[in-house]
């Protein structure tokens with residue numbers, strides 16, 4: 103199986119150009135001891151480091167490549183107030199008390215991200231304009247109405263859009279109905295990662311880039327991290343490597359299934375066309391089973407997310423499919439000039455819930471956001487910092503759960519490829535029906 107960390111390409115230029123300069127980093131030399139070492143500098147690791155550093159704890163972050171190099175620097179950029187499973191599934195899975203805590207905390211996830219962005223002055227295109235979910239089928243419509251009713255009963259700013267209002271808000275008459283959730287927003291995720299890194303460094307954390315942790319062992323009551331020529335010892339270690347997890351700890355890599363997600367961006371659109379698409383600058387997804395995200399970037403580029411090859415070494419982008427879908431959605435675009443494509447790895451879990459583990463005394467991990475990790479990984483970092491500081495999991499959002507490696511993980515690519523084909527056909531049939539009914 104291709105290892106995500108073996109990818110060569112970094113985060114997309116469009117995000118890198120729109121990000122603050124890299125944060126101050128150091129070179130790890132010889133041997134150093136810290137109370138806490140964090141492995142991986144995405145949202146999980148950086149949020150852990152920031153929360154610990156702000157509490158006055160000396161923390162060092164080791165990143166194999168560069169800050170935000172993993173999924174965090176490649177995400178579609180939607181900051182969402184939910185997990186992949188809906189509120190009812192969360193309550194069923196975790197029970198009423200923990201379930202409600204998770205539903206509430208996840209709903210406040212965009213507030214946490216906004217608060218960090220505001221407090222640390224992170225320049226990352228942050229826009230709290232809301233998220234649009236369009237119904238691509240009758241079943242999708244029922245789901246959206248059900249979800250909207252639930253949140254409206256809880257006084258959340260969520261509403262249904264129909265007919266002309268729906269078309270005007272999207273800039274397309276493809277969807278007859280959609281839900282607008284004003285709690286969410288959009289960011290440049292790579293810039294947010296760099297901003298978190300600046301904030302963590304400013305609070306006293308030390309960041310080491312191009313420093314892969316090659317081994318982890320418990321010796322003389324402390325953790326020893328082998329970093330090639332150098333070595334870091336720590337009282338506590340947080341593994342924050344998500345889909346990019348290697349063989350640092352037995353079974354951790356095998357507890358999630360890494361799957362590629364793809365992003366595409368056009369050249370800047372002409373002034374008159376760009377104002378017709380998502381004029382209030384929400385991002386749009388629909389109720390299809392496969393990725394369907396579209397948003398406008400601040401410089402007038404159209405950004406899409408799509409399903410492409412889910413596994414393997416940096417496959418070629420499938421422009422064809424995304425191009426056809428976007429032109430059906432926004433016929434006013436005419437010919438679309440796509441400029442860049444990229445991909446990154448999402449960590450899937452079998453039940454679609456994230457995982458928080460205490461792997462051994464003083465050794466923690468948080469991972470498995472199933473493609474909903476901007477707010478959730480930021481929250482997870484806060485949870486990990488809480489545990490490291492000595493609290494139990496009654497003080498965290500997510501509960502500690504035992505590590506469960508998936509025995510059939512080697513078969514996952516074959517199974518998932520088959521499932522994606524089934525989803526693709528179902529989505530195509532639904533979309534055909536939708537267009538016939540329009």
Ligand SMILES: Cc1cc2nc3c(=O)[nH]c(=O)nc-3n(C[C@H](O)[C@H](O)[C@H](O)COP(=O)(O)OP(=O)(O)OC[C@H]3O[C@@H](n4cnc5c(N)ncnc54)[C@H](O)[C@@H]3O)c2cc1C
Nearest residue numbers: 142144145146166172173174178179180315363446475476
């Ligand atoms: C294409 C795509 C689109 C997405 N869109 C969205 C979205 O719109 N909204 C949303 O909420 N979520 C989205 N996600 C999910 C979100 O990006 C992730 O859940 C989140 O970034 C996970 O953060 P993380 O810090 O846990 O992992 P990562 O950001 O992947 O960070 C892990 C880091 O660990 C490093 N690492 C690995 N092994 C080692 C080692 N041995 N030593 C040192 N460092 C190591 C890696 O280099 C990497 O930088 C998307 C993901 C992808 C791939």
